[in-house]
Amino acid sequence: MNPPYEVDPWRIRETELDLARLAQTESVFALSNGHIGVRGNLDEGEPSGLPGSYLNSLYEQRPLPHAEAGYGYPESGETVINVTNGKIIRLLVDDEPLDVRFGDLESHERVLDLRAGTLTRRMVWKSPAGARIGLTSTRIVSLTQRAIMAIHYEVEALDEETQFVVQSELVANEPLPGPGRADPRVSAVLMAPLVEDEHFANDDRVVLVHETRASGLRMAAAMSHEIEAPGKMSVDAEAQPDIGRVTVATRLKAGQKLTLVKYVAYGWSSHRTRAALHDQVAAALAGAELTGWEGLVEEQRAYLEEFWRGADVQVEGDPEVQQAVRFALFHILQAGARAERRMIPAKGLTGPGYDGHTFWDTETFVLPVLTYALPDAAADALRWRHSTIPQALERAAQLNLPGASFPWRTISGQECSGYWPAGTAAFHINADIAEAVARYVDATQDEAFAREIGVDLLVHTARLWRGIGHHDLNGKFRIHGVTGPDEYSAVADNNVYTNLMAQANLRDAADVALAMPEEAARLGVTAEEAASWRDAADKMLIPFDERLGVHPQSAGFTDHAPWDFLNTPPGDYPLLLHYPYFDLYRKQVVKQADLVLAMQLCGHAFTPEEKERNFAYYEALTVRDSSLSAQTQAVMAAEVGYLELAHDYLAETALMDLRDLGHDTANGLHLASLAGAWNALVSGFGGLRPDHGTLCFSPRLPETLGKLSFRLRYRGSLICVTVRPNAATYALYEGEPVQISHHGEEHLLDKEITLTIPKITPNLPAPHQPPGRSPRRHTHDPFHDQGTV
């Protein structure tokens, strides 16, 4: 199979329409600004893989059924809904509807332009009756006007005079493909989640207002149009409860074009009235009309230019990865840019996967990218977490714990996890949030944020850890019965990742209480309490297996039976679909980096020798059934010196969606895997490890790459790091000097400095993965040479 998209440094382009991959391409071509998200569905609505239009945090509640109930189980879940679809523009060519499944699609192209921030479709189609037309549509979800999506739609009669009827629509409760979920009640709720409040049509303009049935959230969608045609045309608008339609009819001679600009505005609220929401979207439309199509396009390009100036990553020697990392940065920007104190879901707003929930992935994998590329968006995501502190305090109290317990998965801030051993028990999410706070504050010195947001998050999570853990008879501080990142283990004692992250959380909270005594007093933190955090951190138990010279992922892990990899057929992956949790949990098999992630995020806790031994030990057990894993393995492979292996893992995470490696891009992009492209490059080959005011780098390239260059914003400055095989150049582009370290050597970067890169030779034999689970050798056996990917 050819690569589905052209390899191009700044564009994602397809030139053939493969209906079997339609849903996947809709995710890849999704546009979003973090507030609105629209999948790359074809303008005419059909065929579609999975229709999707989303508004951040607009969800419906649904019951969470339990075969056996338990205290503290969430009884209500939240699911992102497919909101009123404003993308649809149907076209009747003479008397036949444009439908690419019929007639001849003579040419087809879709292009996602990463600098323009637009999705453009060009096609030539001959209707079954023989009318040839050209269609060019360009779609934009504005990064500058948060409520606005717009489409520039142009049709042309190519050969002869043709009658065109364009129906530009707003469609609520559009049917979704079944069978979907096993539980009929879920589908019942979600198949028509919107209840009509108002429908209004006038001239070329329609407004539809709806409410969700159970969650009681109100949304409005509005559209207006600018239409140009060379001859006579008629324009009609009509509205019904679930549909609004503006119909334009005209005749075009060969070579003539009908041009239509469709502006769509969205708004939602849990508080505002129908009238207020109606006015809000009408006002947004007026603003967009004033800016005009060209204005929106210009604003978009300018916004992106500024983004790329501070965030671009260049890779020489691997054009696929070059494309993928920019694609990744673009989608992370889209997810976070205008989320504005709403959460960033695991799939962004590109699909309904994971019910539209956010998980720890955002803080741990996505926010590092935003922190150094678009710090305000990182702050906003953490402000959203801060806004959910009341629910987290309540949840902790329900769980018999002090402090705040943030949900494993949620939209609103309520715990929505239906399986506590892999949900509630994964308390590490609280330390992950704290780490994201500390990282952001270190990277920005954002004092106001630290006072208003950071201290609360750090203190409430530290209290949680102090309450979850306990001292044993030897005075060690233990954290029992929790689940680490690896989902093939659960409810274990002294998970090294969790304990180290909690240790940092406790220390950061104690530090901030010392640094901000007024804020600490506001939260009732006493010196005794802060001292107890420091004590718990100092006494934190980190299990180590002396016999093997490695850290067990959790206490006792290295005594578990090894997984029988030799007798596990390739078709049995992902294992969770073929083996019970019972079997997975009690054996040495790792879904995703856990101890290895601890070595990345808490590197000081390990000696170089331990890192090397641990890496090899877990490499042999890790099956990467989670798309989160490859990037961490890439980072640590690079650190311990397996640079080609790191490159393979980099390619796996970077190409997860462009090559659909997980076979589920159809339901939305894997935002954390996309972030992984940046993490693998910047933290892997760049060796970035921020350390309290110093940006530490240990850059090192595999032989396959000639150059890696990336930009970081840090404390108001902008720096560029350029890594070549033997040396790295650090340049200060903007702002005050920055304290850096290069392979352990400290420097104050005030202009530009080039430093040589020491060689590394691993001490151990090359690590191996479970049989059949090695990453594809990217450089030697690229994906596009494979029959299947």
Next chain:
Amino acid sequence: MNPPYEVDPWRIRETELDLARLAQTESVFALSNGHIGVRGNLDEGEPSGLPGSYLNSLYEQRPLPHAEAGYGYPESGETVINVTNGKIIRLLVDDEPLDVRFGDLESHERVLDLRAGTLTRRMVWKSPAGARIGLTSTRIVSLTQRAIMAIHYEVEALDEETQFVVQSELVANEPLPGPGRADPRVSAVLMAPLVEDEHFANDDRVVLVHETRASGLRMAAAMSHEIEAPGKMSVDAEAQPDIGRVTVATRLKAGQKLTLVKYVAYGWSSHRTRAALHDQVAAALAGAELTGWEGLVEEQRAYLEEFWRGADVQVEGDPEVQQAVRFALFHILQAGARAERRMIPAKGLTGPGYDGHTFWDTETFVLPVLTYALPDAAADALRWRHSTIPQALERAAQLNLPGASFPWRTISGQECSGYWPAGTAAFHINADIAEAVARYVDATQDEAFAREIGVDLLVHTARLWRGIGHHDLNGKFRIHGVTGPDEYSAVADNNVYTNLMAQANLRDAADVALAMPEEAARLGVTAEEAASWRDAADKMLIPFDERLGVHPQSAGFTDHAPWDFLNTPPGDYPLLLHYPYFDLYRKQVVKQADLVLAMQLCGHAFTPEEKERNFAYYEALTVRDSSLSAQTQAVMAAEVGYLELAHDYLAETALMDLRDLGHDTANGLHLASLAGAWNALVSGFGGLRPDHGTLCFSPRLPETLGKLSFRLRYRGSLICVTVRPNAATYALYEGEPVQISHHGEEHLLDKEITLTIPKITPNLPAPHQPPGRSPRRHTHDPFHDQGTV
């Protein structure tokens, strides 16, 4: 509050009708033969606490919903259904229905006679209009005619001539009290589980045939009547799909009586046709009619006389316990007598609690009683397990395990547990079944059973253990990730109970393979395989905490945080209703005996000092939120010398249902707690520990008891053990001499022998329980002095 029932050695009698406790009394007064079970509902059907008529293993399927699905989760559950109610006899007195909520109930009595096997109700009632009547009804569920229930019903006009209309009914799909379950789908299925196949009425006879909707089981109920009245009467029969009715109308002068004998026959099958089932119940009716009421009563009494001859337990010094242990034995007999290769549910056939499922309780707590009291019933229960081997093999394969994995809860043999950490992971049930097999074979030397049933159960479970466990680097055999008996811990490594029981299972299987080479060959057991079982058993890891000198319940348990008992208010028990599993699992708090049960069942693995230390350690952590716990604590308290404490625990388990100590007797009796009365007396104060051909006793009475006497059937003999404060007398009543041991001294019991009892003085301070969780001091502060129980 007065004790609800008169204290009487052979009867359970109430003399006041307390409508608030109606459901509870219906469980206590339930009649069953193991095939049919009928709750002690009032004849006239209303008022009722919970109407209930059950047929062993007649269940309906229902969906088991999961908020998050997982591989191997059961998707379908099974629930016992309330079958066609044959108990109902309504009465119209003049023109007013007999309803004890109206008019005056001048006297009321219900008596369960443990020697007659009957439930008799006597009452005098004055209707709101002033008619005084006497009513005596006696109900029997025949232990000799398995398909038959019969009611002798007599009404008398006490003061004046009165018109009586008696409506004797069969009612299918009778309404059950709501709201019941949270999941509406469950109720939807279970509220009207029966679909009509046939209804038939003729003379005084009605037959109703139904099928269950989803499980496709067919049942038939039939009734016929013998009616006597002094004067003119009319008799009519009618049937509709869900109701059959025989109406008798007559007038009685003062002192005259109407007598009606109602015979009800039940049958069900998954295979037989409607016609065959119809004929089956009609034939059963014909048999019962031939025997006649008096005949049924005589057969019943003779059956029970033989039972009590072999099973009676006498206690001097505690009349409440005396009554309770006979009540217990009676209900265990009722549950097991005629179950005949069907399972024995946790509630017997006395109520719908636990969905009518059977659990490990049956093998571990109920079968010991049956093994020594009614061995054929124990064999039948194990034959039922044997019949489910195909499902257990399939389940094991699904779980990636060799051998057979029996379900945690089931009716048909399919796993019905909706929460795997406390269901599937509790693999000890497999060793519990194996232990029950070994116990039965030891107690009976039933060679045919051993060949046909025993060897299969032992071999398939041994294979499971060999597959679940693994050797570690030190060569120790470990069993990781399983749940022991204590449900406040789950999915732990090297649970001592599980490992010791598995060890015995592996050895018993290896022994039986050696003893029965042909059977072993039939099952494909090689010498290598049997050797691997012995090796695994020999190398079994049993964790021990050297610092504390106690066995951790599972590896790491003694390093868990202690539960904060001081800050747990009394209203927070049972803890599982107020704390999440997450919190319970990771702390030192014990729902029910686990390590302490291991000390009872695998006593050889512990030194006396270890038993004493372990007992004290776990006593301080055990909250007895499970009704299974007290009996084991009684047994081990007696063994380590805390005889008064043992008596308190004995009383708790013995009076669980007669005093409704768990506040859920309404849903059915706790069969395992009832068995606990016997276990606490016989294994506790009698110190019974069977040991491969020797019945070992270490009898010892608390000062509160003057004498304990019990009978046991063993290898075809019947012995009686009489324990007095200073000596025990062993008498052989029937059969060949029996090898016994008395406090470690071996004797061949060939007639009668009296041996003195050595004194015991515990070495440690008296153990204490968690605050507020001590058992009530039974002898000093009896239950009937308490305001509430």
